[in-house]
Amino acid sequence: MSETGTTPEDLGALAERAAAGDKAAMDDLLRAIRPRVLRICKSVLPYSADAEDAAQEAMLNVATKIHTYSGRSSFSTWMHSVAANSARSTYRKLKRTAQAAHSPEQMEKPDPRTTSVIAGTRLDLLEALEALERDRPQMVTPLVLRDVYGLTYEEIAAEVGAPLGTIKSRIHDAREVVRPMLRPKD
Structure with missing residues (x-):
């Protein structure tokens, strides 16, 4: 079943x-x-x-x-x-x-300085979320619920108690803020 x-x-x-x-x-x-x-x-x-x-x-x-x-x-x-x-x-x-978009040598490889071998967690993601929390705390929960836990926009709206359009906008804006922090450092 x-x-x-x-x-x-x-x-x-x-x-x-x-x-x-x-x-x-x-x-x-x-x-x-x-x-x-x-x-x-x-x-x-x-x-x-x-x-x-x-x-x-x-x-x-x-x-x-x-x-x-x-x-x-x-x-x-x-x-x-x-x-x-x-x-x-x-x-x-x-x-x-x-x-x-990238040459083979530009393709991101796991960086041992930013990746936890034990937990498999990208430390740069955690740092980006901390920065987002400081600057725009209302965006962190929707972003994490969507991109880490995979909840639907509707589920997030119900969980957070905000309109669906607001949730989509917050997630989009949060991704724009976090994305540059997740790019490989030159």
Whole structure:
């Protein structure tokens, strides 16, 4: 049984109805598989925002290519393949973008002076968050909840008790402040 209480058989039945054009079944199917799709993407892409982008792509692929599900395997297996392929595709795009922006010698390598070997924590991230806390404390919690813990904007708005637009703006502004502090030092 999945997180949503939907059994593999239920997912298969929803998939068949969705493939036949039942819009309500498609909505129910996408809602039921979203947590698992996101988990699969996060296993390939540890940065939450990238994983969420890949999960969105996977959900779109499920919705638009449901007719290609033949039923030879379980729907869960097919969906896992779609999600994993989407995550790998996103990884390849990110890698190409990074390679185009930097020469191989400029690519960031873990710096032992800024990376905790024991905890695997980037000390420069912690320093950036401390600086953000000093200058703009209202931005720290939304940024950490989004980029470290992977909560959705809606979950953060509910947790912080602020409007959704305000949360999105704070996270965007916080990223702009923190990003230069995370670049490799020359």
